[in-house]
Amino acid sequence: MLTLEGIQVSFGGVTALRNVTMNVAESETVGLVGPNGAGKTTLFNVISGVVHPVAGRLSFRGIPLLKEPEYKRARMGIGRSFQIPQPLHQCTVRENLIVAQRFGAGRRDESRIDEILDLLKLAHKADRDAVTELALTEHKALEVGKALATDPSLLLLDEVLAGLETAGKRAFMQTLGEVRDRFKLAMIVIEHDIPTISTLCPRVVVLNFGELIADGTPEAVFRDPQVIRSYTGEAVA
Amino acid sequence: MFELTLQALFSGLLAGGYYATVAVGLALVFGTMRVINLAHGELVLLAAYVAYAAEARYGLNPVLCIPMALVVVCVSSAIVYALLARIEEDREINSLILTFGLGIILTNLILMTWAADIHSTTNAWFLDSVVIADTLFAMRSEVVFFVGGLVLMAAVHLWLSRSWQGRAVRALSSNRNAAKLMGVDPRKTEILSFLVAGALSTFAGIAIYTGKTIFPALGHIITVKAFIITVLAGMGSIPGVLIGAVMIGVIESFTVTFAAASLQELAGMVLFLVVLFVAPSGLFGGKKALSR
Amino acid sequence: MNPRILIPILVAAYLMVPLAFQSNDYILGLIVAALTIAGIAVAWALLGNLGGMVSFGHAAFFGVGSYTSAVLTMKAGFPVFAGLLMGGIGAAIASVATMPALRLKGPYFALAILAYAHIFQILSVQMEGITGGAGGLLSIPRFPTVLGVDFGGKLGGYFIIVTVVILAALAYDAIRRSTWGLALKAMHDSELATRVIGVPSTQLKAVMLVVSAFITGVVGAFNAHFINFLEPDYAFSGTWTVLPIAAAIFGGYRTVWGPVLGALVIYLFDQLLFKEILPHGHQLVLGALMAGMVLWSPGGLVPGLIRRRKGGGAHAHA
Numbered sequence: 001m002l003t004l005e006g007i008q009v010s011f012g013g014v015t016a017l018r019n020v021t022m023n024v025a026e027s028e029t030v031g032l033v034g035p036n037g038a039g040k041t042t043l044f045n046v047i048s049g050v051v052h053p054v055a056g057r058l059s060f061r062g063i064p065l066l067k068e069p070e071y072k073r074a075r076m077g078i079g080r081s082f083q084i085p086q087p088l089h090q091c092t093v094r095e096n097l098i099v100a101q102r103f104g105a106g107r108r109d110e111s112r113i114d115e116i117l118d119l120l121k122l123a124h125k126a127d128r129d130a131v132t133e134l135a136l137t138e139h140k141a142l143e144v145g146k147a148l149a150t151d152p153s154l155l156l157l158d159e160v161l162a163g164l165e166t167a168g169k170r171a172f173m174q175t176l177g178e179v180r181d182r183f184k185l186a187m188i189v190i191e192h193d194i195p196t197i198s199t200l201c202p203r204v205v206v207l208n209f210g211e212l213i214a215d216g217t218p219e220a221v222f223r224d225p226q227v228i229r230s231y232t233g234e235a236v237a
Numbered sequence: 238m239f240e241l242t243l244q245a246l247f248s249g250l251l252a253g254g255y256y257a258t259v260a261v262g263l264a265l266v267f268g269t270m271r272v273i274n275l276a277h278g279e280l281v282l283l284a285a286y287v288a289y290a291a292e293a294r295y296g297l298n299p300v301l302c303i304p305m306a307l308v309v310v311c312v313s314s315a316i317v318y319a320l321l322a323r324i325e326e327d328r329e330i331n332s333l334i335l336t337f338g339l340g341i342i343l344t345n346l347i348l349m350t351w352a353a354d355i356h357s358t359t360n361a362w363f364l365d366s367v368v369i370a371d372t373l374f375a376m377r378s379e380v381v382f383f384v385g386g387l388v389l390m391a392a393v394h395l396w397l398s399r400s401w402q403g404r405a406v407r408a409l410s411s412n413r414n415a416a417k418l419m420g421v422d423p424r425k426t427e428i429l430s431f432l433v434a435g436a437l438s439t440f441a442g443i444a445i446y447t448g449k450t451i452f453p454a455l456g457h458i459i460t461v462k463a464f465i466i467t468v469l470a471g472m473g474s475i476p477g478v479l480i481g482a483v484m485i486g487v488i489e490s491f492t493v494t495f496a497a498a499s500l501q502e503l504a505g506m507v508l509f510l511v512v513l514f515v516a517p518s519g520l521f522g523g524k525k526a527l528s529r
Numbered sequence: 530m531n532p533r534i535l536i537p538i539l540v541a542a543y544l545m546v547p548l549a550f551q552s553n554d555y556i557l558g559l560i561v562a563a564l565t566i567a568g569i570a571v572a573w574a575l576l577g578n579l580g581g582m583v584s585f586g587h588a589a590f591f592g593v594g595s596y597t598s599a600v601l602t603m604k605a606g607f608p609v610f611a612g613l614l615m616g617g618i619g620a621a622i623a624s625v626a627t628m629p630a631l632r633l634k635g636p637y638f639a640l641a642i643l644a645y646a647h648i649f650q651i652l653s654v655q656m657e658g659i660t661g662g663a664g665g666l667l668s669i670p671r672f673p674t675v676l677g678v679d680f681g682g683k684l685g686g687y688f689i690i691v692t693v694v695i696l697a698a699l700a701y702d703a704i705r706r707s708t709w710g711l712a713l714k715a716m717h718d719s720e721l722a723t724r725v726i727g728v729p730s731t732q733l734k735a736v737m738l739v740v741s742a743f744i745t746g747v748v749g750a751f752n753a754h755f756i757n758f759l760e761p762d763y764a765f766s767g768t769w770t771v772l773p774i775a776a777a778i779f780g781g782y783r784t785v786w787g788p789v790l791g792a793l794v795i796y797l798f799d800q801l802l803f804k805e806i807l808p809h810g811h812q813l814v815l816g817a818l819m820a821g822m823v824l825w826s827p828g829g830l831v832p833g834l835i836r837r838r839k840g841g842g843a844h845a846h847a
Contacts, residue, residue, distance in 0.1 A: 088715035104727030341816030349810035
């Protein structure tokens with residue numbers, strides 16, 4: 001479904017992503033891990049169109065993406081949530097979803113919006129201001145909700161569990177599982193929490209210093225010496 | 238033909254000098270407060286009119302009017318600052334409208350006090366022409382104030398780069414919060430930048446009074462021109478402002494000499510738009526004009 | 530549009546004012562002028578509030594609209610009412626030329642549009658063959674008589690402009706209440722977030738610019754046919770920028786009817802009162818109003834009144 005070939009991203013003198021090549025199949029759930037600064041969010045930025053690579057190819061269901069602006073990619077079915085929640089200002093929670101649905105999915109479907117609100121446990125806050133009246137968990141939920149409202153086929157989740165405590169994490173993870181199963185989505189999930197990733201994702205991909213160093217099942221990947229070294233900080237080959 | 242070109246270049250260069258002093262003042266205020274003072278041109282004009290009033294009433298030499306004009310302009314600048322500081326929300330838009338309104342008030346106050354007639358200095362020494370290198374003509378005032386302007390700008394540049402307050406100004410411009418954490422008092426620094434801008438404006442006002450003609454609507458024209466120059470140069474670069482100002486001065490001069498006087502403003506406007514679209518950070522980098 | 534607001538306005542506009550002033554050409558003339566300002570004010574507020582872009586050069590669109598209609602009716606035989614439409618279209622096309630400016634931040638955009646206004650003005654002086662140059666155009670056709678109603682007179686002109694203004698306000702309101710309005714509101718502070726969910730933010734802003742220019746162009750065209758005379762300094766005069774801004778700020782540019790109310794109040798006070806007291810500096814009051822409003826009641830007059838009626842606390846939302 002999603003194909004990246006030789007993606008390279010540089011900012012000034014720094015190479016954030018180097019020769020990244022990977023595929024994601026329909027309805028597949030892939031975990032994306034790596035130490036801080038490895039380039040995970042940058043990868044999401046490339047896929048969603050916020051950042052442009054200096055080299056490489058990117059396509060979604062056979063359609064080349066690099067020339068398409070962010071909003072077109074959203075309409076094509078790529079949903080993105082940000083690590084630091086970015087709700088739509090001056091709008092209620094419901095309005096956030098309405099705008100996402102109207103522009104990202106091209107339709108108005110109140111029942112779907114209610115479904116999303118229920119699934120993400122946001123129904124009680126539906127008419128509150130999205131910026132000022134939500135708790136952290138709810139902000140994170142709204143991030144996912146906005147992306148869901150666009151009728152995506154691929155969901156990019158950037159550290160949606162960060163900042164939550166254990167019980168909250170577990171609950172949200174369950175919600176994510178429900179979301180995935182209900183809407184038959186492919187997902188790429190960035191997380192630091194290894195048990196979470198291992199449970200949620202049958203496949204894990206590891207980035208380190210902008211390069212893809214491992215791709216496989218969680219068990220295999222987390223035993224890979226290179227991966228362990230990247231996390232513990234010993235000299236990388 | 239060659240002589241004409243050279244003369245046009247020379248006149249443009251001199252004009253660029255005054256434009257630069259005005260533009261630097263505007264850029265200073267924008268740097269520290271992130272606010273474009275649309276009343277800036279009117280403050281310059283105020284200095285010019287004070288000089289006119291002093292000369293007409295007491296026959297004072299325009300240069301001697303500087304202290305008086307300085308006081309008037311600095312007090313006015315402080316008032317503008319005080320009002321700007323009261324804005325709480327939507328700073329960008331509201332400060333634009335506030336200063337726009339203040340500019341209108343100033344222009345009309347000038348209009349009411351001194352009427353719409355044009356004025357210029359009657360001091361013969363300044364009006365006399367000088368000849369440089371046997372071919373280039375200029376009014377003595379143009380040359381004097383050009384040199385004075387360069388000296389003043391060099392002083393400001395040195396002040397910004399070497400002195401403690403100057404560094405504070407630059408710190409506040411580049412990262413407001415970090416600067417505050419380092420002990421920079423934003424209010425004092427902002428007022429300081431307004432006052433320095435006021436001094437520059439006073440100088441420019443007197444220069445315009447002696448070298449050109451003044452009339453109430455000139456205030457707005459000056460503001461727009463200064464703004465155009467800061468965009469050309471890219472906010473944050475004083476040498477850039479000087480070069481941008483000279484570019485405008487020269488282009489205007491060429492347009493007047495070789496095309497038509499009525500197209501003078503047009504040249505500047507077109508250059509402005511071209512630069513905005515082609516090189517939005519200005520020709521010399523600095524703060525960006527783009528919203529993303 | 531809330532019927533409780535719309536109906537009284539329609540009644541006032543189409544019944545009360547004509548009945549009260551139908552034989553007083555002087556007052557009608559003032560009202561028409563005030564409504565002309567109101568039309569531009571609504572267009573300006575639409576761009577500022579929905580588009581998030583403050584413009585200091587709306588005179589550009591006014592002038593282009595005026596000239597387009599005048600020239601088409603005089604040289605190409607267009608009927609006058611069609612000219613109104615063409616004035617709007619002409620200004621809309623001119624706004625396409627200003628679109629590169631949409632990428633710019635607030636003050637830069639505001640002044641870029643001002644630069645366009647100057648350029649269009651100078652162009653209209655230079656293109657003598659079409660625009661009559663600095664001398665301008667005289668005897669621009671008046672509005673014709675349709676179905677027995679003489680639209681060429683003061684009362685007829687009033688009906689036209691009041692309809693234009695009301696339609697403009699309704700359009701502003703319709704956009705504001707739609708999903709587009711929501712997206713536009715969100716774009717001010719969270720543009721990236723909107724883009725990532727599928728909102729073509731730059732295009733939406735561009736559409737607001739075109740709509741604002743169109744309305745202003747129609748108003749400009751109206752003015753040309755109402756006073757039957759046009760010249761560059763007049764058509765592109767800064768007054769067509771400053772007065773609407775003052776009106777919109779004063780009345781409250783985040784509301785739909787605020788700019789209209791503001792225009793009526795400011796213009797009528799300016800002409801009937803301030804001009805008498807300060808014949809030379811009366812624009813000073815406008816400046817003071819703008820500055821004062823920003824400092825003490827940034828929402829403007831209308832939200833202030835609403836707040837008082839609701840007993841305070843109601844935050845004037847866009």
